[in-house]
Amino acid sequence: MASAPSQVTQLLQQWSTGRDDARDRLFPVIYGELRRLAASYMRRERADHTLQPTALVHEAFLKLVDQRAVHWQSRAHFFGIAAQAMRRILVDHARAHAADKRGAGEPPVSLDEARMLGVSPNVDLIALDEALTRLAAIDPQQSRLVEARFFGGLTIEEAAELLQISPATVGREWTVAKAWLYAELTGTRS
């Protein structure tokens, strides 16, 4: 565990100097840390506390990254990956939950985590995940934007930094992506 912070910091540095393989190596570390954090939150307290993925992502950043050693663009990189990891954790859980209801299959997340991570009441996460994958095929940037904002809790400004576009563009792209996803999930017709 002691090596995790310097490892993540190093990988972020490598990424910012153009080594794209660093990105792939970051994912499992950040993913693992987020799951671990989620599980440890659960052990610590009970019903009266709600967990925000956004807070988890921030706490993971604080734990894993030596902030003196990375450029501030690396922060956006980190949050981008964390959003992706959070998406997988939440969607895996939603799948497990759905499988559970059907009485078939086994949860890919542990019992502990299943208690911790839930589903936004108004959004079908599995359908959203699938729609996002379709969206990525025609517009990868929009897919990443939704991932960053919805699963990572990034603000418009942070998402702009991540995607290297202006906050105003983020706003416009968000409007389109939101409408498209809503249409896909609800079968909206004109």
Place this chain on the structure above:
Amino acid sequence: MTAAQWTRVKEVFQAAVERPLDERAAYLTGACGNDPGLRAEVDRLLAAHEQAGSFIETSATPPQTEPATRLQPGDRIGRYEISGLLGAGGMGEVYRAYDPRLGRQVAIKVVPRAFSADPDRLRRFEQEARAAAALTHPNVVAVHDLGTHEGQPYIVSEFLEGLTLRRTAAAGRLPAPKVLDYAIQICRGLTAAHDAGIVHRDLKPENLFITRDGRLKILDFGLAKLTEGQPFDRGSPATGTGTALTTPHAIVGTVGYMSPEQVSAQPVDARSDLFSAGAVLYELCSGRRAFPGNDAIEMLSAILKDEPESLPDTDVLSAGLNRLIRRCLEKSPRDRFQSARDLAFTLDTLLTITGPQPVARPHVSSRAASGPFRLIVLPFDLANPRPDDLWLATAFADSLTFGLRHAENLIIVNREQSDAAAEVRQLADTLDVRYCVKGTVQRIGEDLRVVVRLIDTITGAITLQESVTDRFSNLLAIEETLAARFVTAFEAPRAGPVPNRTSSLSAYKRVVLASELHRTGRYREAAHYLELVATQDADYADAWALLANSYARMTSPAASDDGTRQEFQRKALNAARKAAELQPSLYEAHIALALAYRGLEDVERWRMSSLKAIELNPRLAEAHVLLGQSYFASPLWGFARLRDAELARHYLERALLLDPRFGLGHNALVYHLTWDGRPAEALVAADAALAMLPDHIDILRAEAIALLRLKRVDEAERILLRLSTESAASAQDEWGFAAIDLLRGDHGQAAERFEAVIARGPRAMRALDTALIYCQAGLFPAAAEHLATARAAAPSCTSFVSQSPSFAAYLDQAPVAAILSAEG
């Protein structure tokens, strides 16, 4: 749809959305022309746009409720009454419970059904657990009883207070003498079990418990039988962990400490436990896993193939430990110690060679001088000052402090009044500062001449000297020039926006004066000045942040009454929001927000604001204190939060490492330890703090409470009397006097005084304080009355009480238990 088609859909949609409703149809007809596909898709998106509302606008959120299967306080398992959840893990939930027959607290582990579905496996588990229950050894948790509750097996064991080794060692490696101590205790426990023919099979830091008095207990003998073989059992998808191998980190906790024979599904004997013990000890010595990996497969492969990286032999003891850990970690059982007894013998030899050594907690100021440099900026000297110029001494020190804060290789230590007169050498010793900044301001007609020196406290040499002469009216420019030159000297200025300052010299002067008042705890006067500044320059973010901070300080339960508190809370939040709005990157703005949310008990925002502040500047202490407080064990600042004594301590100690003289940080630590049931440690912390900050009122106040908790009445009284001659008696002090009356047996006077203090508020917190002191005095009916008062004011306080280490010893008392179990 192709990318080109999509681009066109986006363009038309975005353009349509930006037009008023009544112009859209015409626009669309024109834009889509004779492309019905485009028109249909845009229409579909527009319809969705109108209906979508807040769809995906708030990020994915967790469930609001717990599953109903979990046992609640008051539920029964067999004859045991559940009083609360202690924890939950892969192997089930652990509850705290009361055994009315024997009148004692117990811990009950309920094993999930998933693990107990196979009757054959269940029988083997029970056999083993019964054998373990027959063990009585101080290093093995005592098992009292076994049973089945609605088809789920449960184990009743002794109730322990303390932490698992995983949590004890969470901060990294442990000193070698401590590792030796734990190693010996693990070995003794294992020897007893192995002698009885029981192999643990799942030794890991989570299963090793350190009690409050430092004794190590091995938990969960026999439980591993339930899950044995499961991670590899791909053929039976019904097992809970069947897919874990493909999921990074999912079963890491267990996998990382398995022996090679377990990994390759060979027969397992006592020597397997020695391998696992070796892996645990390796981690304690190094702070690293013996067999690291990103997922289970990598770890398993490391266990089978890799030698753990060797550890440095820094002294006789660590060399001895390293040698015997290597021997435990031999791949073949034949090459390891053959029994726990053999290992224990070797450990004992090591102990006699090196002798028992006290294990001290590192002192906050003993930080190594490497890495970022610690620096203090002292108030400037004034040459031939006019009376009106005194504030300049503070202004220059503050502006340089502020500028240098953003240099990433510096940690700025806050200055105290007394520092101005101190010798540089002395500062280096007591504060561990490497550099000291000192300057002189001289008036020459309408000009100011300012000279600033950077002194290396080790050599005493002046490393840098800068001077600027300019018109007094250009004061702000002078300060900026000096700060910029110093920041450049330390290189690596932080890439961040420059703070918005004011252009009004008189507004600036007021802020400087206010910050001096704030520094000395005169928050009300500070707020007065800052309100005036707000009317002069409403866009001065620094001033708003300091104003918010001052109001928030005035909401402290130790300092104010219920009536004024709410007003100050409101003002604090408004001012903090204003500051953050004006300048989102201002550290102080987020500190102010965290303080305001803390006062309002909005835990989520309080933590987020603290985290945001730490992100903006991880080298400053205050945000760490605020974050630590959000995990406090005490009722101060409300009951709604997630409590975690170790995390609280971690963040507070980190804050004090950054700034050993952060008075509020010390105060927080003392208060926290007191409520975490460690008043003796709280006193040690208070003494350390007072050595650094003699006469600090807040720390003295906290010390008095710790003394009362230890029933050291006379000493507490001396402190409170001294405080009451120095400042107006606060509600907290009044409460202290009442507690003294009570502990001396003057019940009538005590009751009156408590009544008055509770009325001043905050009711729940004061009533809870009072209930606890009545418990300490053995007056449980009175304690129960105060608990009822507290509950009426804040219903959530009962869950705090049932989990609080301070109340733990009194929960069985009938009147207390009755209040806690009664409906609210």
